[in-house]
Amino acid sequence: MNKISIYEELQSKTYPGRGIVLGKSADGTKAVCAYFIMGRSENSRNRIFVEDGEGIRTQAFDASKMVDPSLIIYAPVRVLGNKTIVTNGDQTDTIYDGMDKQLTFEQSLRCREFEPDAPNYTPRISGVMHVEGGKYNYAMSILKSNNGDPDSCNRYTFAFENPKAGEGRFIHTYAKDVNPLPSFEGEPTWVSIETDDIDAFTENIWTSLNEDNKVSLFVRFIDIATGNFETRIVNKNK
Numbered sequence: 001m002n003k004i005s006i007y008e009e010l011q012s013k014t015y016p017g018r019g020i021v022l023g024k025s026a027d028g029t030k031a032v033c034a035y036f037i038m039g040r041s042e043n044s045r046n047r048i049f050v051e052d053g054e055g056i057r058t059q060a061f062d063a064s065k066m067v068d069p070s071l072i073i074y075a076p077v078r079v080l081g082n083k084t085i086v087t088n089g090d091q092t093d094t095i096y097d098g099m100d101k102q103l104t105f106e107q108s109l110r111c112r113e114f115e116p117d118a119p120n121y122t123p124r125i126s127g128v129m130h131v132e133g134g135k136y137n138y139a140m141s142i143l144k145s146n147n148g149d150p151d152s153c154n155r156y157t158f159a160f161e162n163p164k165a166g167e168g169r170f171i172h173t174y175a176k177d178v179n180p181l182p183s184f185e186g187e188p189t190w191v192s193i194e195t196d197d198i199d200a201f202t203e204n205i206w207t208s209l210n211e212d213n214k215v216s217l218f219v220r221f222i223d224i225a226t227g228n229f230e231t232r233i234v235n236k237n238k
Helices: 008-013 091-100 105-111 198-208
Strands: 019-024 030-038 048-053 054-060 077-080 081-089 125-130 134-147 149-161 167-174 190-191 216-222 230-235
Touching: 008 081, 008 167, 008 190, 008 198, 019 081, 019 125, 019 134, 030 081, 030 125, 030 198, 048 216, 048 230, 077 091, 081 091, 081 216, 091 105, 091 125, 105 134, 105 149, 125 167, 134 167, 198 216, 198 230
Parallel strands: none
Antiparallel strands: 019 030, 019 167, 030 216, 048 054, 054 077, 077 081, 081 125, 125 134, 134 149, 167 190, 216 230
8 A cells, every 4th residue: 555645635536425534743743633524415515513522513504404414413523531533423422432331442333334325325434543641543443335235234443553653544435426335445545644733734634625525624633742632623614
């Protein structure tokens, strides 16, 4: 696998769906997280991110236009002690509750599978960042149908210990923009994170996302030494 700029990777895709980037800043001092959502339907595009405690939740931008909230209104980011959980659905709560009961990230997700949105069967993608005692590691997960067959759920967990400065991993829901939408394949894409400036990173991610389909972006940098964090939220709907 060759490392690619996260910006170039995003620019090459019209509809990656929802995506998670986890990694470490160029100077090695920050744990980096980005989560974005995109939409092709009016219902999917009618969303914004709002802060909710130490995390965020999705919310209808225009409540009068909300059709089916079941798969699009959820808390993508929650914080449990020294762990930051980020996902593309309500499995954020499943992971939070499981890890709060001493289950592992992987064990917490065993009771969940891909979304029931036939014929796409959108995969559930999740990540967890662990910052403690000046150390940082992260893990990612994808739960997906068996090549579009909903009778089987394929589960993959990827753990990254002591990640290198200026590098990250990127996982997203859809491999390409066709119908039906095929699920992401392989291990999370190896990407470069070429900055330690949260504002520059946020701006470049947002600019790289497809103009028509992008909806909202969340970015967080966590100081690995102290655990203190900075957050940026960008919403297309204003």
